[in-house]
Amino acid sequence: MFAYAVKRLIQMLVVLWAVSVIVFMMMSFTGDPVFMVVPIDATDAEIAQARRILGLDRSLPEQYVLFLKNLLQGEFGRSYVFRQPALDLILERLPATLEIVLVALLIATVVAIPLGVFAGANPQNPLSRLIMSGSLVGISLPGFWVGMMLIFIFAVELRLFPSSGRGETVEFLGIRTSLLTANGWHHIVLPAVTLSFGTLAIILRITRAGMMEVMRQDYIKFARAKGVSRRGVLYGHGLRNGLIPVVTIFGLQLGDLIAFATITETIFAWPGMGKLLIDSIYRADRPVIVVYLMLVALIFVVVNFIVDILYTMIDPRITVK
């Protein structure tokens, strides 16, 4: 187990290094950021000086070595726009993004798994067919459209939920969160529901496929022959056996959710790091984009490492080597 963890840690570092190369390459192709820094009426000498300060006058390999050295020292540079360390900017907004991502994931899971289990266990039932058709709609609808429709119905027409902003936050363990205030929950409902749509549909379909496969197995019939109730058969014996693909999708969807959160945050004016990313891309605020991408890559590899550990907890036949 320890050897495995070390091996995976090394793998994770390699992945992060590869991401850093890609990010750096991308950044060097996207225009000259020096014009973001200097005033419009700057002289050539001033521009050259700014270049030198930013290290943009050196060759690309030199720049990359410098970039990597700074990364390793936790020095991610300052935002050209905010004149603050880019990492601080991102970390300040990270809780807000994680909030809607986690709430969306929670909604998706709580709704999708029972529906998927039902549809997988009763494939002929008309209700199952309705669920499956509904899930197709969920996959097909673009998130921004869902968001706008929800705003139109629940915020504009019914006036049940606010259409934008994050609501009140309180500090908990040094993190500002809106999940501990009623007003915060009130604000998070619409964006989280919007964000959960696609993931919900995918988890539902994967759960159903897994359950359909599992329900054919002998141990399900054997459990029934022992006198186990329908519910006990489905959730006690069936679900855990069908869960491996669901957990895999979980890990991948988390990345998707963070990516799609940028759109949702933009629609609902949610002050998360996705919205910061969009703003930074408009302003070519390179350091912020770099930190965002590196952070998302880090979250991704960590989550998928956890998923691998979960496999072994779900299925005792799987061991990590």
Add this chain to the structure above:
Amino acid sequence: MTAPLLSVRGLRTWFHTFAGIVKAVNGVSFDLMPGEVMGLVGESGGGKSVVGFSILGLIDPPGKIEQGEIVFDGRDLAQLPEDALRRIRGREIGMVFQDPMTSLNPVQTIGRQMDEVLRLHTTLDARARRARCVEMLESVGISQAAERLGAYPHQFSGGMRQRVVIAIAMLARPRLIIADEPTTALDVTIQSQILRLMRRQIAEEGASMILVTHDLAVVAEMVDKITVLYCGKVVEAGPVREVIDTPAHPYTRGLIDSIPNPAHRLPRLNQIPGTVPDVRNLPAGCNFRDRCPRAQALCAEVEPPLIPKRGGQQAACHFPVAIGEPA
């Protein structure tokens, strides 16, 4: 005369498939006395397993029990609602499946799968349940039972898993065990061990058993009586010695002759010619006539009824094999 523990009368279990109705079980009747062991014999596709699953009410759509009574201890199981059946499954009727490699849940420990039966069907507390599980595992010949409770099925061999399955089936002391080809998937060397184990367990508990098998050799040493199925119908039934020694139905005779006899070796093994007819589309008359060496014109017209012969033996044949006569 004591009442039978299980009395099946005119059972019909059909499967409504796209290709037509499969009459897997089509009018099967038999009685099983307390403590009796019955062999349910026939070729693959003969409807043997479906009889077992029908008794437990484990027939899933498109299958359906169309007709008949399954009277167990005075109650007709064919009429009971699902939740009443659930209290009978595992508690009064236990079942052993064919393939021990797939009948245990791979993600639960042996202990948990055993404990579940006792939790559902007894009022024992956790400690008493555990003690009973250990005792049961030991009695099916698993050593270090207490430690093995924490093991997962994949840590056991096939024979050991079947012992666990038997232990689970016997755990709540059911009065009837339905064993669906319990040794087919096992090594030959393990087969007789498992059969002897089952026989002993049944005798100790005074339970009855239905042993579903295609292997007449297995049946001969295990059971008190035999019911032979062909195309979902009983073609012959009776006490084991009579049926094996003096089979009256040509099908039974064919099955017995197919068992290789080391005493006189043949250049080629005996077999019953042809295959089981398409059960979706059975012709009139005797279902066996196309494969039967004794078939005559009458067999194509009239389906032979099950008629009593000597010594409690019954056979459904117009031209039964007489004692000593070659098939």
